[in-house]
Amino acid sequence: SQTIHQWPATLVQPVGSPLSLECTVEGTSNPNLYWYRQAAGRGLQLLFYSVGIGQISSEVPQNLSASRPQDRQFILSSKKLLLSDSGFYLCAFQTGAGGSPLHFGNGTRLTVT
Amino acid sequence: SQQGEEDPQALSIQEGENATMNCSYKTSINNLQWYRQNSGRGLVHLILIRSNEREKHSGRLRVTLDTSKKSSSLLITASRAADTASYFCATDGSGDKLTFGTGTRLAVRP
Numbered sequence: 167s168q169t170i171h172q173w174p175a176t177l178v179q180p181v182g183s184p185l186s187l188e189c190t191v192e193g194t195s196n197p198n199l200y201w202y203r204q205a206a207g208r209g210l211q212l213l214f215y216s217v218g219i220g221q222i223s224s225e226v227p228q229n230l231s232a233s234r235p236q237d238r239q240f241i242l243s244s245k246k247l248l249l250s251d252s253g254f255y256l257c258a259f260q261t262g263a264g265g266s267p268l269h270f271g272n273g274t275r276l277t278v279t
Numbered sequence: 280s281q282q283g284e285e286d287p288q289a290l291s292i293q294e295g296e297n298a299t300m301n302c303s304y305k306t307s308i309n310n311l312q313w314y315r316q317n318s319g320r321g322l323v324h325l326i327l328i329r330s331n332e333r334e335k336h337s338g339r340l341r342v343t344l345d346t347s348k349k350s351s352s353l354l355i356t357a358s359r360a361a362d363t364a365s366y367f368c369a370t371d372g373s374g375d376k377l378t379f380g381t382g383t384r385l386a387v388r389p
Contacts, residue, residue: 172321200376202379207384209379209381210367210379212376212377215376225376254319256321256322258321258322265309265377267324267327268314268324268377269324270321270322270323271321272321
């Protein structure tokens with residue numbers, strides 16, 4: 167069966183420190199991969215999406231970057247965190263045609279202090 | 280900008296009552312999806328309705344789509360306390376990428 171793993175579940179980091187959030191998918195090949203951020207009580211903001219290894223599209227200019235070093239691995243990074251980077255980060259994968267349902271991980275709660 | 284906007288933002292009902300949430304969007308779509316999010320968790324896909332469909336059912340869920348009004352509604356019948364969650368609509372108006380609304384927070388009182 168298809169599963170998605172996202173870690174860590176929670177993270178507290180000081181301003182200016184680096185960030186690395188990892189997401190891996192099992193049970194499928196060549197999925198579309200997504201990183202979303204959700205502010206408290208708000209909707210989801212699409213940050214990055216990838217249709218293949220090394221192919222990353224950025225939706226919003228910001229302090230973050232994404233990489234896809236392997237087919238089923240998606241990494242969200244920052245060299246220096248800002249207070250405004252705090253939020254709930256969700257990774258998701260999609261198989262099939264565009265517009266197909268997304269399958270989400272359980273998210274990472276990031277607090278930048 | 281958000282493609283989908285849900286209303287109401289928050290809804291509180293008694294167990295056993297029906298809950299109706301609405302979603303409006305701005306551009307043409309191929310399909311519209313509804314998701315559920317329990318507090319502090321990831322989203323779970325509930326139902327997908329295509330642009331050529333007007334109504335779809337799944338268990339206690341009923342979704343309607345009116346493309347002329349660019350709107351959709353999600354009806355949860357005979358609500359249960361376990362239905363307490365946030366509900367989001369998502370549209371594919373931006374190509375392959377799904378754009379989510381701001382969600383409706385549903386509280387079902389036992």
